[in-house]
Amino acid sequence: MTSAFPSPADAPEEHWPAPVHEPSVPIDARVRVPGSKSLTNRYLLLAAIADGPSELTGALESRDSRLMMDALEPLGASFVHDGDRLRVLPLQRGPRVDADPMDAVRADADPVDAAPVSADPADAAPAGAAPVDIDTGLAGTVMRFVPPLVAALGVPARFDGDPHARRRPMGPVIEAVRQLGAEVDDEGRGALPFAVRPAASGSGRPQTPGGEGSPAPAVVEIDASGSSQFLSAVLLSGCLLPGGVRVRHRGESVPSLPHVRMTLEVLAEYGIRTEDHGDGSWTVLPGVPRAHDVVVEPDLSNAGPFVAAAVVTGGSVAIPDWPESTTQGGDHWREILPRFGAEVRRDGADLVVTGDPEAASALPGIDIDLSEAGELAPTVAAIAALASGPSRLTGIAHLRGHETDRLKALVTEIERLGGAARELPDGLEITRAVGTGGVFRTYDDHRMATAAAVIGLRVPGVEVENIATTAKTLPDFPEMWTRMLTGGGA
């Protein structure tokens, strides 16, 4: 299916001239950011295997969420947009290839058509069914979350993605799928592309001990030090296995732990019981997710460049509907930004970030461990690259496996603009601020593009390569940025 959202193949030849902030016009904006990518793609997956139809309000509409829907559709789920509401019709038993979207509308009128999915993978695709082809784009949530799902459902599938997707680490997901009983043909690469062939009896089907009592949970042991998504992937589909699953992490520490907590919390919202054993292992009990309507929180990581704009220009940016409590790593902005001298306060449901206009041209550098929220690092690096003191960002070695090698990319581009930076074993250090314009390469990484926009506010002549890459999670970024600068409201 062709997507409305650009892929690297559609990258524009022209660069985007990053708008420079005019000091006589202080930024004073209220910016409504779209739904969280991480929450949207978890909700989409669980709603697709739930026991009935449901509705997501405020779900993200971007390339990553489109890719997730495109992956779930050939498994039998369907999605119908209605304004900012998205109706999800869960998958039936077995894939519904070429499903007519109107089926969803008809099913809405007749609940009989929306039969609940079986928790027994043996009820899924018939043996010998043709594999479905799944394009993961550059979406970590799609390339990691969907392979264990097809294994649990017993649906053969082939996975591939953008050119850079083939360089993102996938070994632990492949290992997990194998431990669930499916075959994975990756020609030894430990990376995309690969094919998942569930066992003939219904892959991922754990043995029942002695044939009595409840089936034992499947046991998966993987090294998740490269990405928290490896754990979330196993946890999300684990409820479909007859005995559930117990997943154990072995290795160095797991990055982005709030995202694992997010997975457990979202599973709980769907009535799936989980247990955090507190020793790097988690259990998901078997069950069918309970369909229910949800309102998706705004994406707090994507709020980053906008609140950063307030900090580096000494302006004020309010983000509506900032959750009171959340598992999103982006909530860390509330602690990070004051360290750059900004004031962060709540005003009703808004989070308001105000920079100090006197101090904006002499921001302090910071030393920060970003292991809990690595996806904020490019934006933090952009602020740090405008600061007058040195900064160290640590706990983020795994960023080398993100959309691009972000540590290398940030160092290269900061230096291209006249700054001084170097890679550390687990992060980066910025020792001299950027000062000259030029082309900022983005390597098909949405967060490199938005980081460049932040730098461009203060450095004239920054030309951002492939701004369209922001469509991964924030398709309207250039328009939103201009609106923020021209005083446009939410």
Ligand SMILES: O=C(O)C1=C[C@@H](OP(=O)(O)O)[C@@H](O)[C@H](O)C1
């Ligand atoms: O589960 C998720 O939705 C995510 C987990 C994190 O991945 P890593 O653990 O690889 O950092 C995060 O950086 C990514 O943007 C989204």
Ligand SMILES: C=C(OP(=O)(O)O)C(=O)O
């Ligand atoms: C790391 C990121 O994405 P992904 O979900 O593709 O891993 C990100 O958005 O910063």
